[in-house]
Amino acid sequence: MLRTKTYRLRTCKQNSLRNQQALRTIPYRNQFSAVCQCFCSRSGRNAMPLLDHDDRIDHDLQRLIPPDAELVLEAGCGTGSLGAVYKRVNPFGCYVGIERNREAAAVARSRLDRVVVGDVEQLSPTALGIGEETVDCLVYGEVLQQLVNPQQTLRQHAALLKPGGQALACLPNVQHWSLLVELLRGRWRYREEGLLDRNNVRFFTLEGIKELFEQAGLYPYEILPRPIVGQDYAVFQRAMAPVLAALQMDPEQFALQTSAFQYLVRSVKSPQPPRQFSVTTLIGEDQVCARVRVQEPDLFLATIPGVHTYSGVRSVQLEDFKEAEEKVFVFQRVFLHEPQNMAFLQKVLQKGYLVVYEFDDDPERWPEGRKKDWFTFRACHAIQTTTEPLAACLREHNPQVGVFPNQLAFLPPPRQYSADDKVTLFFGALNRETDWQPLIPALQRVLTDHQDHLQVQVVHDQRFFASLWTPHKRFEPFCTYPRYIQLLRGCDLALLPLAPTRTNAMKSDLKFLECAGHGVTALASPIVYENTILQGKTGFLFHSVEEFEARLRKLIVQRELRRTLAANAYEWVGKHRLLAQHYRARLEWYRELRHRLPQLNEELRQRAPELFG
Numbered sequence: 001m002l003r004t005k006t007y008r009l010r011t012c013k014q015n016s017l018r019n020q021q022a023l024r025t026i027p028y029r030n031q032f033s034a035v036c037q038c039f040c041s042r043s044g045r046n047a048m049p050l051l052d053h054d055d056r057i058d059h060d061l062q063r064l065i066p067p068d069a070e071l072v073l074e075a076g077c078g079t080g081s082l083g084a085v086y087k088r089v090n091p092f093g094c095y096v097g098i099e100r101n102r103e104a105a106a107v108a109r110s111r112l113d114r115v116v117v118g119d120v121e122q123l124s125p126t127a128l129g130i131g132e133e134t135v136d137c138l139v140y141g142e143v144l145q146q147l148v149n150p151q152q153t154l155r156q157h158a159a160l161l162k163p164g165g166q167a168l169a170c171l172p173n174v175q176h177w178s179l180l181v182e183l184l185r186g187r188w189r190y191r192e193e194g195l196l197d198r199n200n201v202r203f204f205t206l207e208g209i210k211e212l213f214e215q216a217g218l219y220p221y222e223i224l225p226r227p228i229v230g231q232d233y234a235v236f237q238r239a240m241a242p243v244l245a246a247l248q249m250d251p252e253q254f255a256l257q258t259s260a261f262q263y264l265v266r267s268v269k270s271p272q273p274p275r276q277f278s279v280t281t282l283i284g285e286d287q288v289c290a291r292v293r294v295q296e297p298d299l300f301l302a303t304i305p306g307v308h309t310y311s312g313v314r315s316v317q318l319e320d321f322k323e324a325e326e327k328v329f330v331f332q333r334v335f336l337h338e339p340q341n342m343a344f345l346q347k348v349l350q351k352g353y354l355v356v357y358e359f360d361d362d363p364e365r366w367p368e369g370r371k372k373d374w375f376t377f378r379a380c381h382a383i384q385t386t387t388e389p390l391a392a393c394l395r396e397h398n399p400q401v402g403v404f405p406n407q408l409a410f411l412p413p414p415r416q417y418s419a420d421d422k423v424t425l426f427f428g429a430l431n432r433e434t435d436w437q438p439l440i441p442a443l444q445r446v447l448t449d450h451q452d453h454l455q456v457q458v459v460h461d462q463r464f465f466a467s468l469w470t471p472h473k474r475f476e477p478f479c480t481y482p483r484y485i486q487l488l489r490g491c492d493l494a495l496l497p498l499a500p501t502r503t504n505a506m507k508s509d510l511k512f513l514e515c516a517g518h519g520v521t522a523l524a525s526p527i528v529y530e531n532t533i534l535q536g537k538t539g540f541l542f543h544s545v546e547e548f549e550a551r552l553r554k555l556i557v558q559r560e561l562r563r564t565l566a567a568n569a570y571e572w573v574g575k576h577r578l579l580a581q582h583y584r585a586r587l588e589w590y591r592e593l594r595h596r597l598p599q600l601n602e603e604l605r606q607r608a609p610e611l612f613g
Contacts, residue, residue, distance in 0.1 A: 057081040058141055060226075060264060064168050066303050067580035069093050069136035073128075073160065075120045075153075076100075076143035080108030087111070088410040090580045096130070098123060121153050125160060135160040140169035144212070145202040154216040161269040166305065167218050169265045170226075174203030177229070177236050177258040206257070209265060218267040221274055221305055225260035233259065266305070274306030278324035279590065281311040281358070284333035288430070291481060292510060293358055293386075294332050296409040300583035307587065318347065326594045327351070332358040336379045337372040345379060346611055349604075354594050355379075360386045362503040363393060379608040381600040382593055384586070387528075390506040398607070400600065402589045406510040407579040408517050414570060415489070415519025417563065421453050423556050426491035426520060428459030428476075428484060429511070435497040435504070435525070440467050442549035443495075447472075450556055457491050459484060489518040492562060493555055496524035504528065512539065513577050516569035521562040523552055538569040 062082050065072060067089050074083060077097025087095055096114045099105040108115045116128055120143065125132070138157050144150040158167065182188065204212065206223070213220040237255050244251045268274055279301060283290045290313070298309035308324065310316070318329075329348045336345055336357075348355060357380040363369055369376060374397040377383060382400035385391050391401045427436070447454060447470045455472035458465040465475045476487055488494070494515045498504040509532040515522045522529070522539040533539040540555065542548035555562045593600065605612055 057085060058170060059085075060224075061139065061141060061168055061170060062086055063299055064166075064264075064266060064303055065137050065139060066166065067300050067583065071130070071135050072096065072137045072139060073130065073135050073157070074098065074139040074141075075157070076141055076146075077105075077108050077112065077115065078141075079104045080111035080115070082139070082141065083108070084111040088412065089578075091411050091574055091578075093136075096128070098128070121147055121149065125156065128160075130160050132159050133162050133165075136162060136165050138165070138167040140167070142170055142172075144169055145172055145204070147202070150202065151212055151215055154212060154218075158216040158218055158269060161218075163269055164305075165269045167213070167216075167265075167267045167269070169267075171204045171209055171263050171265060173225075173257075173260045173263055174205055174208075175257050176261050177233055179203070180258065181232075181236060204263070206263070209263060213265065213267045217269065219270050219273055220265055220267040222266040224264040224266070225256065226262045226264060227256075227259040228261035229259050268305045275326070276306050276308070276324040277326045277328075277587070277591070278308045278310070279328045279330060280316060280318070280353075281309070281330040281332055282316045282334055283311055283313045284331070284335075286313045287478075289360060290332065292406050292409075293360060294330070296579060297404075297583055297586060300409075300579055301587055304584070304587065318344070318351070326591065327353045328356060328590050328594070329353040330356045330358050330384075331380065335366075335368070335376050337368075337375040342379075342611075349601075349611065354590065354597055354600070355381045355604075356590070356593075357383045357398075358385075359383060359394065360390070360508065362390070362506045365503060375608065375610075379604070379611055381597070381604055384589075386508045387506055393506065399603075400593065402586075404582070404586055404589075405577075406508045406513065407577050407582055408513050408573060409579045411574045411578055412489070412517055415566065417492070417519070421559070423450070423454050423493065424491040425454065425456045426459075426488055426494040427456065427461065427464055428488070429461060432461065432497065433463055434501075435499045436461075436464055436495070438499075438545055439495075439497060439548055442545050443552070444469055446549060446552050446556070449553075454556060457487055459487060485514070485518065488514060488520060491520050493552075494520045494522050496522055496529060498525040498527040498529070500525075500527050512569075513573055515539075516566075516573035516577075519563075519566045519570060521555060521566045522569070523548070523555060534568075534572070537565070538572050539565055 062085050065086055069090060070093055072083070072086065072093060072095045074095070074097045077083060077099050078101075080097055080099075083095040083097055087093075094113045096116065097105075097108050097112045098116050098118065098120050099108055100117065100119050102117055105115050105117045116123060118127070135157075138161060144154065147153055154167070161167065209223060210220055236258070237251070240254070241251060244254055279298065281294050281298065283294055290311075294311055298311060301307050302309045331341075331345075334341055336342055345355065357377065359377075363374065363377070377394060377397035380398065382402060383394050383398050384402045384404055385394060386404065386406055388403055391403045394401050429435075447456070447468065451470060451472060455474070456465075456468055456470065457474050457476070458468075459476045460478045462475065465473060476483070479487075494511070496511050496515075498507065504527050507528050509528055512522050512524060512529055512532055514520075516538065522533060524533060524539060524541055526541050526543055529539075530541055533541055535541050540551045542551055555565075
């Protein structure tokens with residue numbers, strides 16, 4: 001990673017922690033893209049997914065756009081594929097594109113809020129219909145390098161940015177090793193396997209990038225190298241070693257800079273760099289909880305200038321990030337009473353971190369915690385969780401508890417249902433046997449009476465699947481989240497049973513949110529869901545087995561009713577439960593706690609003196 005204060009690229013070792021969660025190619029990032037790809041239809045030559053390479057979407061660039069921006073302006077929007085994916089994250093923000101290719105612009109109009117056709121260098125702010133200091137984010141894909149006068153255009157557009165607004169761009173690196181080799185051979189060609197020569201592309205040095213943005217009144221606070229190396233890259237570095245020594249150049253920095261095929265630039269309309277804030281998370285459970293509790297919020301927080309989020313599964317490299325004035329360390333489902341974790345926690349505290357524990361389940365499910373007098377909850381400055389009932393329980397052990405309900409990271413497009421009369425019931429959950437067992441006789445009667453057009457899709461729970469006496473059923477073992485969502489979206493109804501127990505009362509309403517986002521009508525127990533579902537408007541609740549059976553039969557035979565409920569739920573979740581509408585509250589809470597850190601340290605000493613022995 002490259003900082004504009006020193007313009008020094010970090011080594012891979014220095015960057016290893018950042019690579020786990022930030023902008024690099026990581027498994028979760030690919031999973032997030034895969035989920036988006038399933039539900040973003042493409043308007044173009046064929047029915048390929050929106051994230052197909054031909055749409056030229058830059059996923060890294062898209063994930064840096066502020067999720068809650070009121071107005072985004074993209075120069076050179078092409079067919080609008082980048083904006084279309086962003087609109088899944090922020091459907092209520094206004095996304096405006098500029099595109100000179102009329103055919104591409106025609107496609108973009110079906111995806112974006114507004115498209116202006118014309119040459120980006122020739123269009124005045126008046127022609128764009130955008131006032132000064134009204135734009136939250138400017139987006140330039142591979143555009144600035146193709147302009148005759150990029151500096152003038154960037155300066156004009158910067159006047160449209162709000163104070164503190166961002167400009168994002170992707171720029172080619174003239175120092176890439178392949179270009180240097182060509183120059184040494186007396187040729188000016190830009191080649192990569194599978195690409196044509198681009199003799200008309202303007203290239204930039206690091207200093208050139210800095211000047212381009214600073215002269216436009218923007219502070220380039222982060223420049224991220226995007227490396228592409230080949231088989232001959234190592235040979236090139238060895239050949240250049242004597243030259244670097246003679247010129248007294250840092251070989252490590254030279255290697256990093258010459259590996260950068262492009263630079264991804266993040267800038268802010270401010271004379272000063274943004275205040276640095278870091279959130280590092282040690283993930284203890286990555287199969288179910290990490291995505292919604294850590295990874296998605298981290299991706300959103302990282303769009304805020306100066307905020308950096310890093311995470312690792314069951315291990316994480318602890319660095320003393322000197323550039324971060326404020327540092328937070330989050331333990332997610334890691335039991336701190338274990339000796340190795342306690343020693344690590346003491347090291348974290350010594351380095352001045354605010355320590356937060358992330359937990360989203362009934363503590364009584366882990367008897368070991370009680371045996372240790374709930375040391376895990378006492379041994380942190382604060383706890384973050386999902387629901388108020390769970391927070392009330394956790395406050396018995398630590399008074400500093402923040403509640404951040406689960407949200408959807410993006411809103412899929414409205415559901416398109418099949419024209420046949422088949423109805424598919426979905427059930428997918430972990431550890432729910434005591435919840436569904438009382439419903440099985442009633443469910444079996446319904447399956448028998450509607451066997452010609454009712455089928456069941458079960459995920460993970462093999463006992464539930466085996467208890468259904470019908471040939472019209474399908475089973476999927478525990479699967480990836482994209483596959484889980486794909487199966488859910490293919491269903492019409494979802495069964496969400498929760499028995500009235502202490503543990504269930506502390507659970508989240510996430511399953512209803514997923515159903516609502518994917519056009520699936522929910523039939524749910526009042527436990528947890530009565531605080532979210534609007535009875536008869538966004539779904540059905542049942543208070544008894546008899547009510548369950550009656551309402552299930554009604555939803556099966558009344559197609560318009562269930563689709564109306566699903567449409568209402570879709571509208572509700574889009575207005576109230578998207579992560580874009582809530583993610584900043586977590587950072588505000590962290591900052592408020594950091595402000596009180598000396599007080600919290602004293603409270604921690606009183607609560608867990610063994611940490612300071």
